[in-house]
Amino acid sequence: MGATIRDVARAANVGLGTVSRVLNNSPLVSPATRQRVLNVIAELNYTPSQIARNFASGKTLTVATIAPFFTRPSVVERLRGIELMLSASNYNLVVFNVETVERRDVCLRDVPRRDRTDGLLVISLSPRPQEVAMLRQTGVPVVLIDTVADGMAGVYVDxxxxxxxxxxxxxxxxxxxxxxxxxxxxxxxxxxxxxxxxxxxxxxxxxxxxxxxxxxxxxxxxxxxxxxxxxxxxxxxxxxxxxxxxxxxxxxxxxxxxxxxxxxxxxxxxxxxxxxxxxxxxxxxxxxxxxxxPLFDSGARGVEILFAALSGEPVAPAHELLPIKLIPRATTAAC
Amino acid sequence: MGATIRDVARAANVGLGTVSRVLNNSPLVSPATRQRVLNVIAELNYTPSQIARNFASGKTLTVATIAPFFTRPSVVERLRGIELMLSASNYNLVVFNVETVERRDVCLRDVPRRDRTDGLLVISLSPRPQEVAMLRQTGVPVVLIDTVADGMAGVYVDxxxxxxxxxxxxxxxxxxxxxxxxxxxxxxxxxxxxxxxxxxxxxxxxxxxxxxxxxxxxxxxxxxxxxxxxxxxxxxxxxxxxxxxxxxxxxxxxxxxxxxxxxxxxxxxxxxxxxxxxxxxxxxxxxxxxxxxPLFDSGARGVEILFAALSGEPVAPAHELLPIKLIPRATTAAC
DNA sequence: TGGTACGATGGAACCAGTTCCAACAGACGA
DNA sequence: TCGTCTGTTGGAACTGGTTCCATCGTACCA
Missing domain, CATH: 3.40.50.2300 (Response regulator)
Known part of the structure; x- marks a missing residue:
């Protein structure tokens, strides 16, 4: 647990940069060197410190989700879509449950910070114009789920x-x-x-x-x-x-x-x-x-949009419309 | 957003350590100096980088929760207890939803790492003896909720x-x-x-x-x-x-x-x-x-036990028993 | 008056990665 | 033969805090 990248470099008789390149799958390493480094890594049972990586790269590898009353079945199902999507990436899901207005405001103000999270999903809570401005200022990509706000990206139903x-x-x-x-x-x-x-x-x-x-x-x-x-x-x-x-x-x-x-x-x-x-x-x-x-899909699609924003140029602040349909069952009948 | 602790120190004409002490409410700062630093902080609109703090202090300020099928109402309610408890602290809740056996094993192996999380809550999934050994080796405090395992702490019902x-x-x-x-x-x-x-x-x-x-x-x-x-x-x-x-x-x-x-x-x-x-x-x-x-309470109590482990000596690997009771309603009657 | 203890302070070292630039070897063309 | 280019490589500098030790001034005591 104590091995660092420097230990690996020394033991493999290569430079720091080379080890880093191997860890990040850079193509700029010769196969022979890569293998040597990998061997040493296995030998020393080395795993790079996630926390140091985050610090050095400036990324938290975290996606925050602000969800009102997250025990409501509809919200949980959206969260499930989000979680499943994130579990296939190397982002972690940090959840903020909002059950009071105060907490809503606190979350919307404090959570979106570059040093806390890489991206933010907001479920059902529409940021007000002033909040939109603040969100934009933080530079944290935000995707709204189940609501819209001027100038923000998101998915919603009509x-x-x-x-x-x-x-x-x-x-x-x-x-x-x-x-x-x-x-x-x-x-x-x-x-x-x-x-x-x-x-x-x-x-x-x-x-x-x-x-x-x-x-x-x-x-x-x-x-x-x-x-x-x-x-x-x-x-x-x-x-x-x-x-x-x-x-x-x-x-x-x-x-x-x-x-x-x-x-x-x-x-x-x-x-x-x-x-x-x-x-x-x-x-x-x-x-x-x-x-x-589509509750599950709204979460999953929200993550996809966020990923686009995370790994590329700023995404157009467009809202994607998901389909709805009436399901007739046994509680309705002719008058 | 660009101000660092060094900028603050320079502007307030104090040393790095003093600013750090002010940030961490150390008593080792004179009231006058503290006020001066606070003023500069407000002036520069400085907020310490969470990510750098985490790196330097070696803490992630994160509690991970591994939950099987987290959309099940009983699990969600436990999570609510956990979230509410954590929201009152400065720990963030990272959620891992487990819906397949593979993911169970992966989560139990990869999530508990000191550089990823400060503490771990596991809901309903009992770690096997071999997993208990691995968990212990990582040094990450673990609390089980709704299950027991030899040598681990937790809350459960009979x-x-x-x-x-x-x-x-x-x-x-x-x-x-x-x-x-x-x-x-x-x-x-x-x-x-x-x-x-x-x-x-x-x-x-x-x-x-x-x-x-x-x-x-x-x-x-x-x-x-x-x-x-x-x-x-x-x-x-x-x-x-x-x-x-x-x-x-x-x-x-x-x-x-x-x-x-x-x-x-x-x-x-x-x-x-x-x-x-x-x-x-x-x-x-x-x-x-x-x-x-007590679903909600099981989550809340689990967090309390985890906090004890986080802020003190290793907690005894004891299991706390929560009460149950029968609620007779309309689906049972005399034969 | 000298010694001691303590509160307050400054800042170097450190955490463990990533990034980027300089440097170097070997292939290749002129 | 020499210059150029490309594929590899090494490592200093950097990220922004925390920690800890040395230092300084002052109050207090013998």
Missing amino acids: DVAGGDLATCHLIELGHRRIGFVGDSLEEVQAFNFTSSRNRLRGYLQALERYGIVPNPAYQRHGIHGRYEARVLARELLQLAEPPTAIVAASDTQAMGVLEAARDLGVEIPASLSVVGYDDIDIAEYLGLTTVHQ | DVAGGDLATCHLIELGHRRIGFVGDSLEEVQAFNFTSSRNRLRGYLQALERYGIVPNPAYQRHGIHGRYEARVLARELLQLAEPPTAIVAASDTQAMGVLEAARDLGVEIPASLSVVGYDDIDIAEYLGLTTVHQ
Whole structure:
């Protein structure tokens, strides 16, 4: 464990540079010399110090990921895509979980530093213009996953189209009184999430296209979570004229809606249709109709874009659109 | 971004060592000098290079975690405990996801190196004696979470007791024909998981204590997963004399059992009782009776033990036992 | 008044690689 | 025969901190 590159050089009777060249697979070493050095390396059981390499080369061989609520199934699946991609490279994955606004801001400010990480992935949290400027200034390549921001690169899905898709599905099944359960607006704003907001926009857009006047009483917002969604959905179902269908901003929230229906003895899908969003693992189990988005791929593709930025010229700050599709299952039916 | 400690020293008209002392909050600096240095630091907008610090101090300020199938809800929850604990320190969390045996072996061999990480957490994967020896040789402090190995420190739950607890619960409800759905023995062996095996042992132990002869046909093993468990459970339920209750080695597998029951029109809990293990988030939603274990705490406590090892003398290779308890819900009833 | 102890300070040496330039040998063409 | 070019090679300089030892001034004590 104590052998250094100098020990190797001495023992192999070559220069420091030559050993370094062998370690880095430089072609500027004669086969004979290379072999001699390799022999000595094996003999001394030498492994170059990663930490010294990082220091000398100025690279950390690290990719940082800032993920909000990384226990949410959708986020975990994105992380899996990221991890799998990185595991095939020699970059390590450093994870920052964000569950409070303070931590969001701290992470976005402190993590992107050249001496801490070579590249940064940000999931779902959209940096604000001022933050974009700071990020750019650090010189650390950043790729956004599941969100967009002016002047940044990333992958995303069209959540407006997704919200529209879910709502259209219900309208075409004959529903007219359609509710929406989404994230609390304060939370969305504090974290600067974009998806719940856009899904709501898609919901409204679909209603409008079909000439349905949106009923504000049908739109409920609360902290993201099954329990909170359950409470909101119960309110909706207890209205004098309850909706016959509900669009949820995520599968987790859709589960809350299903719970509320169960609480009140409302039959699914006979008396209430429910559409979720994300198509997480459990959705199939529950027979939940939902909007599928490529979660794993979003992570993997994000890493690919980051790699391009790491190993070449600055990548165009373009956003790549991933496809979505509606998966009809057992929680939706004709009105 | 270009300022170095030497620039600061020059500008503040002090020595290198003094600046270093200020940075590290050493008491060996007079208040006046400290203030002067701090002013210059602010003026030059200087931040010490993390990478250089790491190199010079020989620390990586990194804790690595090797986690098998880190998308499984139980693993994610442990990771959350780990992340939250680390976020309060200045250690970063580097995650290695293990989904194949090859990667297990590679990670266990390559990750624990002093120049890569300061400490290592291993979730659920028990190192074999030979691996324990190698780990020890590296000098990297290691803490096991959810498993044990001779000569290593860690936190765990008594899975034998847990399997026993689940089975007793069923026996006391009057069940005698009790099935078990667990992980494939090859998979368990290849990864060297301990929990499924121990839960089976607890199941057998409980049967024996009550004088029930275990029926080998009632014990099924398959790759861990909902779908596989569903197939296994279907086999069990289609036996000439099917079990009236099933113990699953995890909540995920219990969900597969519930699906199988649904497939075959078997009423839960009227005709079949089901007990899971882990008490993951979704268990409550499903009304699944299960054995609760402190997932979050296991991660957090693992980090605490690791910190003790990092900042002091070698910790005793002791295993800390965390409590478990049975949570009776709606999937179990009297026979 | 001299000796001692201690707080404060400066800076050389060090960590273990990478990078880059000078130098050299041998092949080859003029 | 000499210059040139190319493929190899050696090693100084560099990355930016930490550590530790020598030094200095001053307060305190005998």
